[in-house]
Amino acid sequence: MKQTDLEKLLADMSLKEKVDQMLQLSGAFYLGDENSVLTGPANDMGIGKEDLEMAGSILGAAGADTMKKLQDDYMAKQPHHIPMLFMMDVIHGMKTIFPAPLAQGATFDPELSGECASAAAKEASAAGLHVTFSPMVDLVRDARWGRVVESTGEDPYLNSRFSEAIVKGFQGDDLKTPGKVASCIKHFAGYGGAVAGRDYNTVELSEHTFREFYLPAYKAGIDAGAAMVMTSFNTINGVPASTNKWLMRDILRGEMGFDGVLISDFAAILETVAHRSSKDAADAAKKALEAGVDIDMMTSVYAANLCRLVEEGEVDEHLIDECCLRILELKNKLGLFENPYKDADAEKEKAYNLCPEHRALAKKAAEESFVLLKNDGVLPLDTAKKIAFVGPYTNNHEIKSSWSFTGDSKDCVTIQEAAEKVFDASRTTYAEGCPVIGNDVELIGFTETTPKKYSEEELAAMEQSALQAAKEADLVVMPMGEHYLQSGEATSRAMIDVPEIQMELFRKVLAVNPNVVVVLFNGRPLDLREISAKAKAILEVWFPGTEGGSAVVDVLTGKKNPSGHLPMSFPYCVGQAPVSYNEYSTGRPNLPGMKERFRSKYLDIPNAPLYPFGYGLSYTTFAVSDVVLDQNEMDKNGRIAAKVTVKNTGDAAGCEVVQLYIRDDYSDVVRPVKELKGFRKVELAPGEEQEVTFYITEEDLRYYRLDGTFGSEPGTFTVMIGNSSTTENSAVFTLK
CATH class of the missing domain: 2.60.40.10 (Immunoglobulins)
Known part of the structure; x- marks a missing residue:
């Protein structure tokens, strides 16, 4: 459709139509009984039948046949038969799950991440999706913040290179191209600077630091052509991002030249009332509109207030026209007016998902992301020796991170499954040893999974079997680390340790066999002081995704030489957080060998992180x-x-x-x-x-x-x- 035709369409739309184009609702609202939705969740949100029928985009539904039906139903009811946008968080893979973004940062290979994004786009677009809320390019320096797993690290230059490569991987040169989806840069801006590493907290940054470190990666993604940007939950200069006119109008659209669609994060506009910077939902709607936020994700703030505000003269309809036109332009760039299904195809969806080509790419990306932190000459493994794999990640399928819910854990290859194809069964044993987390650890608010609770007898039996295997082995490989739900959104941790139940097993294994190799699964830098001091080797494998087990075995055996380098410093202990290599110079630096009192230093720990940014060993020198x-x-x-x-x-x-x-x-x-x-x-x-x-x-x-x-x-x-x-x-x- 030509631009002039889009403008004619806009001019012919009613005010209510335009406002509802600015509404995004969950796919769950459309996949159940409409009456139940209207009298239940939609009613609770203040969403009426007309809003439900005319909302411009859907969040969180996928599947080619499902999306075609939803599109048909929507366009039949929409007065101008405008197609709907389908969006989802495809963060590091659709069905084939690639290494978590922090792991991808460790590859120092943006082009490889671009290939992974391209493969994810192919699977996602075949499933009927048009937009992915990725990449997250927030700069991260504080390991307490759970969402560091979604970033590529602490450095603005490295993040910028990954930002542009991933955007290009998702989008290609033309959004109409088969197998491509629109990319959404998030979270604008400064979300990774949350005070005390606590998610959804305020951000306190000087404008100099904000511009110098935090903004470059967003700009790189925008320059690469990102079709969308998402607002962040935090404040900047005391104003929530979603209603921050200076941030969105002056910086994003003015200085950075972004002319695409700006969407709020989940309920972020309404949350400005809880911030107490908006007096009510109507005030929040007015401020967000004036800031240029085009789509309100999952609240009725726009739908319930904007028409009335226009009629009462509180807001200019021209602002709504601007927002609606940008949404129509994105739909047009995707070719939806000519082909509202775009690439949705059940047969292609089946063919692309977990295809050999994508699995091979997932394995390559995982191998490239692993960082060898320590090696006292025990790696690569001598397969002629008797080896015991002991630890809760030995045969664990949950290795794809909490932000990969479109994938299925059962599709992930475990270490044991991969090792059984390589190691001599007569010389190799496998034992879980303990669960990932103990009965005393509560994952508050999570509904995805309820970790199994073990009886004292079961725990004792698991431990006894593991210690016996360790005692009889020449060398013990311990796959251990965080639970996958201990990193990600809303998973801030004050203590960034490996769960204590695993550390107890580690100590007991060491007591019967000092030759221990730790294979570390995690979504953030952890406090590794004890493990680093006592293990013979440490291989950092993050949350490696679908082919994680295969990649781990290839690296442990030397078939693949590890080449990853840390994209984020591992602090000596949590007391250093936030920590980064590119800190500002101080007037009293604590220079090497200096023992003066009046220096910028700690009394009880070193200034330097345990493992610094850019660090990584190899099986060669x-x-x-x-x-x-x-x-x-x-x-x-x-x-x-x-x-x-x-x-x-x-x-x-x-x-x-x-x-x-x-x-x-x-x-x-x-x-x-x-x-x-x-x-x-x-x-x-x-x-x-x-x-x-x-x-x-x-x-x-x-x-x-x-x-x-x-x-x-x-x-x-x-x-x-x-x-x-x-x-x-x-x-x-x-x-x-």
């Missing part, structure tokens, strides 16, 4: 040469080539992530101690070496200056190149 610059001075139109030679100095082929960091040695505004500005994955055979070149331009040196403008300043800059954020391998140049 790498040497990085001194940094060589092709020139020592650069003007604003030039560039400098920074070179190192990377050599595989070990006995196995492997892949290293070479990382470029830059420090501004002097500026009017205090700057980070270093900032990631580039990375490159290099695959080398034993003894092989390769020159790696990074090109630095004036754009890489820009920041928000004292006067609020974005630009660079003349002066000296230190270039550091190595294999983690702790590198001091450096050279200096001057920007003239």
Whole structure:
């Protein structure tokens, strides 16, 4: 449909029609008995029959045949036969589940994540979906916040590269293309900065920090063409994001140039009343509309108030026209006016879901995401030895994260299922040892699953079997970690430990066999002090998804050499949170070897995290040469080539992530101690070496200056190149 035709359509629509295009309801409202819905949930929300029939979009329903029927029913009742939008949280896979986003960040391979997003889009679009609420690009520094699992980490540069790659993977170059869905960047903005790591809490950030660290990844996704943006629950400058006109009008639409659809998070507009920044639902509707929020997700705030507010002269209908037109434009970009089903096809849905190609990609992504945190020479495993797999993730299908509800855990390959195909049964034993969480741990408010409660006799029997297996083995592999419902939305944790019931098993296993390899499943950085001190090796595997078990076995046996690097620092303990490598310089730094009292330090723990951003080991070793610059001075139109030679100095082929960091040695505004500005994955055979070149331009040196403008300043800059954020391998140049 041409733009002029869309504008004619808009002009012919009633005010009520336009307002209901701005309403999103749950698919559950349309999949049951209408009378029950109208007298039950819809009535409780203040949603009438007309709203139900004319709501512009549906949340959380899928299935090609189901969506076709819903579309037919809707268009038959809609006065202008406008098609409905179908949206869902396809976060890291539809039916084939890829590694959780934080794990994908550990690959340092945005293109690979783009491929995963493309595969997810193929499955989702065949199921009738038009929009995915992904990627989440919130910067995260506080491991207490459960939603770190949905981010790609603590660094704005790394997050930006993943943001743009995932958007392009979902959308391609044209939303009408078969197998593509619209991507929604979330949560705008600053959601990852929740005070005390407590979900839905306020955010307290200076505008400088907000712009410098938190905004870049959103901007990268918008520049990549994201069709939608979702508001966040938090406040910015004391105003909730969903009613924050400065944030949405000035920054998002003005400075960033976003002209797509802006949707609230679930009930976020209404929640501004609980924030006490809106006096009632009508006031919230007015403020959100004035901020330019196009769709109200799952409340009646818009539907019940906007028509009356227009009639009473409280709001300008022109604002509603703007919002409705953007929604119509998105439907048009998806080609829904010509083909309201888009790609919904039950046969293709069946063919794409969990197809061999997607499973192979899921396995590759999982392997690339694993981070070897420690290895005292016990990995890769010697399969000639007698090995015991002991721990609650040995044969556990729940390895896909809490934000992958479209997938089915039974489709996930467990470690035991994969190991039984590789290890000699006469030399290998498997024992659960204990449940993931003990009877004393309550997952408050979760309805997805109720973890089984075990009797004392059952727990004792599980433990006894595990300890016997450990005692008889040459080496013990312990798959352990968080319960999958201990990370994700509304899962803030004050203590970021491995559940105590597992730590008790760990200690008892060590008492009978000190040769322990820990395989760690988790959705956030954990306090690993005890495990790090006592285990012979630690392999971080996150929540790896559908092919997780197969990938773990390939890496443990050396068929695949681990190459992941941490996208988020693992704190020494929770007392450091929030912690990140790119902290601002302080006037009293606690420099290495310094024992002075009046320094920025703790009395009882080190300043440095246990495992820093960018860290990751391999089954081989790498040497990085001194940094060589092709020139020592650069003007604003030039560039400098920074070179190192990377050599595989070990006995196995492997892949290293070479990382470029830059420090501004002097500026009017205090700057980070270093900032990631580039990375490159290099695959080398034993003894092989390769020159790696990074090109630095004036754009890489820009920041928000004292006067609020974005630009660079003349002066000296230190270039550091190595294999983690702790590198001091450096050279200096001057920007003239």
